[in-house]
Amino acid sequence: MVNDTVEKPTAVEEGVWIEGPDGELVPDYESSFPEINEGEVVHGTVVRVDKDEVLVDIGYKSEGVIPVAELTIRRSVNPADEVALGEEIDALVLTKEDAEGRLILSKKRARFELAWKKIEAAAESGEAVIGRVIEVVKGGLILDLGVRGFLPASLVDIRRVQDLDEFMARELRCKVIELNRSRNNVVLSRRAVLEDERKEMRQAILDRLSPGDVIEGQISNIVDFGAFVDLDGMDGLIHISELSWSHVNHPSEVLDIGQTVEVKVLDIDRDRQRISLGLKQTQSDPWQQVLDSYGEDDVVEGRVAKVVTFGAFVEILPGVEGLVHISELAAHHVENPREVVAQGQAVNVRILEIDGDRRRLSLSLKRVEEGEQPVPRADGAESVHETPNLVLSEEAFPAGGATATMDDEGELSEPEIESDPEADAEPEPELGTEADAEAEPEIGIEPDADAVPEIPAETTADIEPEASAEPVEDVEAAGEPSVEPASAPNDDSGAELEPDENPSS
Structure with a gap:
């Protein structure tokens, strides 16, 4: 007859048995849980989504709680729009055990830490980062990179953008031009990315054009001293003196932004990559x-x-x-x-x-x-x-x-x-x-x-x-x-x- 009686251990076995309060050996359940520390980023699965918090199973003795304010850097969000049941996410441990014994986590701070590492690496290498526009503010756009990145209006496009609202909720590729970790300050430039993409096009335009050519372009900007024309890859300048055979007080008297014009190439500075254009030369000389x-x-x-x-x-x-x-x-x-x-x-x-x-x-x-x-x-x-x-x-x-x-x-x-x-x-x-x-x-x-x-x-x-x-x-x-x-x-x-x-x- 087989003896089914389990013999109790006679000595403490680390990770398996520990000595209880009365001196008896009991199973070491604590050692089966992962060791976590505050400030550490952990990985888990969403098991519940409420209107004010999200529960995450990270394999610890209790489920972690993410308050709604710690879900994202965006304001006034619905938790169901940020996470879904069964989704695997990263979270940062804020408190191992609060007054109610709960494990408090933060999804946005985990993203923050991970994002900073990526942003710092991108800033050093010159690579672009991708972020979604979450706010339109005075002077530019706010992008969600895991941290809040600021994209000035003057750097959204090669030309000045009149309506920034059209970029809302769009994903943009930008370069990091300024970084300050102590102030959580990230300044971006989408224009730098676009200019890099257009470098080859610009060189092709310079190689193709020669003084005397008549080409078509679109007015991209008007300034006091003239107007800039987009030549499908780079801008050329029409000086105010080359706008009309008659006297012009301001270029806006003759041209409008977005207007398609036919211009003559007057001069090309290939070293400085500048093109001088003339509008009056395409008109009859009175x-x-x-x-x-x-x-x-x-x-x-x-x-x-x-x-x-x-x-x-x-x-x-x-x-x-x-x-x-x-x-x-x-x-x-x-x-x-x-x-x-x-x-x-x-x-x-x-x-x-x-x-x-x-x-x-x-x-x-x-x-x-x-x-x-x-x-x-x-x-x-x-x-x-x-x-x-x-x-x-x-x-x-x-x-x-x-x-x-x-x-x-x-x-x-x-x-x-x-x-x-x-x-x-x-x-x-x-x-x-x-x-x-x-x-x-x-x-x-x-x-x-x-x-x-x-x-x-x-x-x-x-x-x-x-x-x-x-x-x-x-x-x-x-x-x-x-x-x-x-x-x-x-x-x-x-x-x-x-x-x-x-x-x-």
Whole structure:
């Protein structure tokens, strides 16, 4: 008969038997559990998911508890969205036994520790890391790398991104450009990854292009000094001076971001990998139209673009302006160009000189004969006005008829008010400001009591917006009656005005 009685051990066997409180040997159950320490990362299986915690079996004597706040670095999450029953996860031991005897674990801190090791290795090697966008914040994006990584808006793409929300929940490959473990600070750059990918494309573009080529691209950015064009692999610059044949105050006047344009390659710096582009070179040069269609002594039509103290600039074609010197405005002596022309006024002028090399035109208004027709416009556009009947004779001017006739046939009726007061009150402050030698004796001759109070108002209104006629008209209309007699110094016909002094009053 077999003896089934189990004999008790007579000596302690390490890992199997231990001596109990009463001196008896009992099984060593503790030795069958893995040894864990706080701060250690353990591996386990999710056995339960509640709304405020997750239970994980790590093979210890009790199941580990992960509070919802220790699941992820994201805020306000549902535990069921982070883990699933039966999923194997890593967790860091926070407390082996809390006040309630529970083993407290942290999934996010385990990821944090593991992620830092990967991030540090990636930063040293220059390799990219992958993270999911979990937040859009002011100035950039927050990526979940196991730690919170910050991706500045300027480094999200090669071009500035207008709407960062489109990247929400997307996985992005980035390079680590700044790392600070003590502050848990990780700064990323997706642009660096994209630029690396485009290096080969950039070199291929540089090898393919040559100065003089006309290519198509898309406006990627607009700055004060020009616009950048995406050439499907690298950006080229259109300097503001190469945007248009006419003057451009800011590139945004001509281009919009995202606009497709045809540009000409002006220069390629292969060492610095820079391409200079031109937009106006793909458009017809208006100056070439002038050289081909116009000649000296031709009468052409145009519109006054700007009035200055020494004359007026007239635009005869879009992007082509010529100067009518003050001496060429009228047959009589003109103290102020605004006596004769106003900004925006349509006029006929005679071409005195064409300087194609310097791109300069000298024009004359007084040499256009009454009824003389202008030559057809070089650009084929519609006429800016009907041919004016300019009567600027010496006999008519003292009585104000010449200036009035010109104004009546212009586009605006305001110059009728403008003629006499401008000739009277405006020259004194404007020429005084210019320190013109001719103005000094005139100011001394002008002691009229009525005109003196008006000069400060005219000075303020006229000097500041010198290039524009509109502000002057408002002031002149208000000051007309009081400054009428001051027109006498314009020529030697002042005696004729005495019988009709200030007829409008």
